[in-house]
Amino acid sequence: MLFPIEKLYTHQHDSIAELMNDRNVILTTSTSSGKSLVYQVTALWKILEDIDSTILYIAPTKALAQDQVRSMNEFLNKIKNLSQTIYKLKKLSVSTYDGDTTQEQRKLISNWTDNHIQIIFTNPDMIHTAMLPNHQKWGSFLQKLKLVVIDELHIYNSLFGTHVSFLFRRLKRLLNFYNKNTDLSYNEKRNTTVWLGCSATLKNPMEAFRQLTGNDMSTTTLVCNDGSPNGLKHIILENPDLENFNKRDIIGTTARILVELMKRDIKTIAFCHVRRLCEILIKEVKKLIQKDSDFEQWDYLLNEVVSYRGGYSAADRRKIERELFHGGVKCCISTNALELGIDIGSLDCVVMCGFPLTLGNFQQQSGRSGRNVQESMTVLVCGDSPVDQYYFKNKEELISDDSNMFQELVVDMENILVLGDHLQCAAFELPLSIENDYMYFEKDINYSIWEDTIKTKLQFNGADHKIDLFLNNTYTCSEKYLPWPSGYVSLRGVQEEMFAVVDVTNNRNIVIEEIESSRTSFTLYDGAIFIHQGISFLVKEFNSKEHYAKVVRTDVEYTTAQRDYTDVDPLEIEVVKPINNTDLPIFFGNLETTIKVFGFLKIDRWGKVIDAIETYNPPFTYKSKGFWIDLPERCLSYLESRNLNKAASIHATQHCLISCLPKYIITGFNEIKTECKAPEKEFSKRTTERVRPARILIYDSKGGPTGSGLSSKAFENINDILKTCLNKVETCECANGCPSCGLSLPNCSELNMVLSKNGCRIILEVLLGASEEKMKKVLTEIPMESPEENGSLIETIRVINGTVKYSPHLRVLEE
Secondary structure (H helix, E strand, O other): OOOOOOOOOHHHHHHHHHHHOOOEEEEOOOOOOOHHHHHHHHHHHHHHHOOOOEEEEEOOOHHHHHHHHHHHHHHHHHHHOOOHHHHHHOOOEEEEEOOOOOHHHHHHHHOHHHHOEEEEEEOHHHHHHHHOOOHHHHHHHHHOEEEEEEOOHHHOOHHHHHHHHHHHHHHHHHHHHHHHOOOOOOOOOOOOOEEEEEOOOOOOHHHHHHHHHOOOHHHEEEEOOOOOOOOOEEEEEEOOOEOHHHOEOHHHHHHHHHHHHHHOOOOEEEEEOOHHHHHHHHHHHHHHHHOOOOHHHHHHHHHHEEEEOOOEOHHHHHHHHHHHHOOOOOEEEEOHHHOOOOOOOOOOEEEEEOOOOOHHHHHHHHOOOOOOOOOEEEEEEOOOOHHHHHHHHOHHHHHOOOHHHOOOOOOOOOOHHHHHHHHHHHHHHOOEOOOOHHHHOOOOOOHHHHHHHHHHHOEEOOOOOOOOHHHOOOEEOOHHHOOOHHHHOOOOOOOOOEEEEEEOHHHOOEEEEEEEHHHHHHHOOOOOEEEEOOEEEEEEEEEOOOOEEEEEEOOOOOEEEEEEEEEEEEEEEEEEEEOOOOOOEEEEEEEEEEEEEEEEEEEOOOOOEEEEEEOOOOOEEEEEEEEEEEOOHHHHHHHHHOOOOHHHHHHHHHHHHHHHHHHOOOOOOOOEEOOOOOHHHHOOOOOOOOOEEOEEEEEEOOOHHHOOOHHHHHHHOHHHHHHHHHHHHHHOOOOOOOOOOOOOOOOOOOOOOOOOHHHHHHHHHHHOOOOHHHHHHHHHOOOOOOHHHHOOOOOOEEOOOOOOOEEEEEEEOOO
């Protein structure tokens, strides 16, 4: 069956053997080590054992699922062409099942037995919103389910991972239900579903697999003995010189590298942090090709570079994916959408336009090249970000093979908000029993929390049913979650409304993209240059009520950058308590974030502003939960005594708090945010009307008005968090913040440009109750700064005046 594969790698052999012996497997070998073949062989073997068997493959992204469908079909076609000895597989079919699946294909899937669609490639979102709530329609599929594959397991971390952990337990609950309620013929045994988890970057794989799936370690085998050969990998760091306006031309440098690689027929993928950077980079690459003195020789390269990112239509994504998978392009410029284990052909080189979020991301992206044991190269182009410059100076960290550099996968099964939401979904799928269903959660949730959540959140079915006996002493979902509980629960955060981008050039009226409402403030204001696949469009009309923007193609030599501000302000205090046995309070409650675009800049390729335009877009606002600390006047006096920039001091402190949170709560990137300080405002020499309060503020970026529960847990542990922050700041040897002390964050919206490490230290000392004598000593250790050099010439921060209103249900806690 393995022909033309002559033999398996040791890790492939061991994994398949364990799965065929009905044991769960967590496979953690390196990128491009052939993990996909493990599930492919196992899936077909299971189907050969029982022709009615079904397989469920779960990927975190649509692109990865599409790639695996292609790979599975190629493998299946080879098997079908072998001989009649495996005639059972002749009619076998596979299909994706995601948000892009057409209604026609969904009908075929729903009748999977007649159409022999026995292997489904999907994602957690579809299982949550479509499969489990509709389990009656999927009953026969679940009843015959032999293998569940969870690819790129490390993605399911923090809040998203917590949601998915509950989802998998709901799936296991339904699998047991259909297995127990199956009529068996003589000598027929109950169906056994085995689980396979795959990842190349997990710190503690066995515990991660257990937390995520609920499978006991005694039934799980860890396979980490990588038997695959590895080609030589070259890692090159490019740090562009400081040029115009004392900035590094990271876009121009990356574009020049990509063009030279394309000319040398070196197949390359380039990774960018954000969508906009992808579009600017591909536009620059095409411009360099067009301006080449030997353009006639290289003009064909214009059609061999593409960009890939979120926001593209399903049709565009499928078209680009086909080109990628079949070797139709020399260079692809992507966000991390293609970071996961997607085989896009024989890649020779990976180019990173700036350091990715974590070392784990660096390893994932670097692993995209050299997938067929050939020699390969990774090029990291460093920008002005302190994070980029840190890794340029500490290159050795990029080549460490220590698994401790990977982020540990952690989930919080006792997050009451998430637990309550998924119990509503589970009770909708099947009546929930406090005693009988605790078995799926007993290792991760305290029984008292479990019982209390069910009794307070769900609706009791009663205990005196005479006909429907199964309803006795069970619970169903609350009426406010009806008619479809999963519609109220988003696995990845609050579901946003989408805006269509309509190309009206020459009356085309074609939707070229869909953009989340939170992004419209930065991309779809009147007069903005919107870039799609390297082509510039001018935004002619933005209609916030009808949710669309009209754009026309244009040929300009500039890009636009919005002039905006983001204010995060408390609305209502729900809880208050003292900090570290002092008289300084910390508050928790409701907050509102306001994003306002008031104009935009026209910027040439060197970053020079050539014009400033006023515009008007309705402000984008959303509510959340968070905590805040109003800095006392004496704290600001200490900062003033050393001429420290107050905004930079506050910003650095907020960053430091966020960086220390993972030690105390389970949170990932962008799940906890703060109000970042912009250098254009804080370092300006002109007075500003937008003077912000002297306040440390942290809030949940997901979960909507009810929050995600993360900032609440941070509030509970604030004393320990502040002490950890102070220790990191005092012991770190950097000059003004780095990734080690946590003052420089990779996801800072203002690129960590407004930071003061000394100011952060002063604020932390005051918050922890340092005496006047202690503060005098601290101040002597901090040098006097120049306001001209640190940008503190104007007042942008003020002492808090007035109070935030109290909730009618205010709680006052004692330390």
